Structures are given as C-alpha cells and as structure tokens.
Amino acid sequence: MDGHATAGRPLRADARRNHDRLLATARAAFAERGADTSLEDVARTAGVGIGTLYRHFPTRQALLGAVFQSEVDILLTRSRELLDAEQPCTALIEWLRAIITHAGLYRGLARSLMSASGDASSALARCSEPMREAGDALLVRAREAGSVRAGVTIADLLQLTNAIALAAEQSPDDPELADRLLALTYRGLKN
Secondary structure: OOOOOEEEEOOOHHHHHHHHHHHHHHHHHHHHHHHOHHHHHHHHHHHHHHHHHHHHOOOOHHHHHHHHHHHHHHHHHHHHHHHHOOOOHHHHHHHHHHHHHHHOOOHHHHHHHHHHHHOOHHHHHHHHHHHHHHHHHHHHHHHOOOOOOOOHHHHHHHHHHHHHHHHHHHHOOOOHHHHHHHHHHHHHHOO
C-alpha cells in the first residue's frame, strides 16, 4: 500500500495531507540523517503519530520506496534521453553515474537497494523494475553497437552501481572514488 488509495478509494483530504507531509519529512530526514533515521522522529516531525506513518507506509522499505520514486522518475527520464546518444556504452555509463549520484543523496539508500534486490516483493525492488528495464534498453543498445561484452546483465550492473555508491558513501574523504570505480567498470564492460 502506498498511501494513495485504500481498497481502490482515493484518500480523504486530511489523509492526503498526512501522506504528503510524511513523504516530505522523510525525504528531508533521509537526506540529512540517512535511510536508517528513526521513523518515530519522522512521524513526530511530520506532526502525526507512528500509527499514521505505518498506515501510509507499512514498512521502512515502503517509505524508502516512496521517497526514492521521485529519483526513479528523474533517472527514467534520463535513460530515455540517453537512448539516442552517439556512444551507447558511454550513455550507459553516464546513466549508471547518475544512479550513483542520486543514491548518494540519501545515506544508507545504496545498502537498502542492495538488500531489496533479493526481495522481489519489497517496495524498493518494485520501484527498481522500471530501472532495470530502462537500464536494459541502454545495455542492449551498447551491446548491439559492439561496445559491451556478451554476458553482462543489467542486474549485475545495478548491483555493481549500488556497491560503488555504498563504497563512496563509506569513503566521504575520497570524492573521486566513485568515478575511479566506474572507470574500472567501464573498462570491464568493453569487448
């Protein structure tokens, strides 16, 4: 349940306000304090009880998924723009770099995304399906251009991208780490 409707009915105006306030508060809290921030603090800051938070977002993963959805929309738009790029492999790497950048906005998101990839029923995994499809379109195009070796899958690349984002998060004193690791990935993709 994403809080947009209950049993097919739209939310009442007060429930919609609570949902939107919770989402905005969670987005700010996750950006400032990380994805492991206290949900009780999120609810309190939004001016609602923890029960209200859980009615809208039954799990931390559901709340993270809702917060991350706006980032997913940005990344999906970017993937469509890159489908016509002259250098398909460069376009794929540019899109992967955008994922790392967006994951870096929320401390702990990369770890959550990695753990969600094994649970197809989680809210984060469901929001990553369109990402896999978008990334696969870029990967297929790069493979057809002869730029990427056979056997490379988008699932592998997304896991690797999340691992790079996590490594970068764990090494804030090395701002070039993500770019170096992505450059290694680029060389490993090539035929």
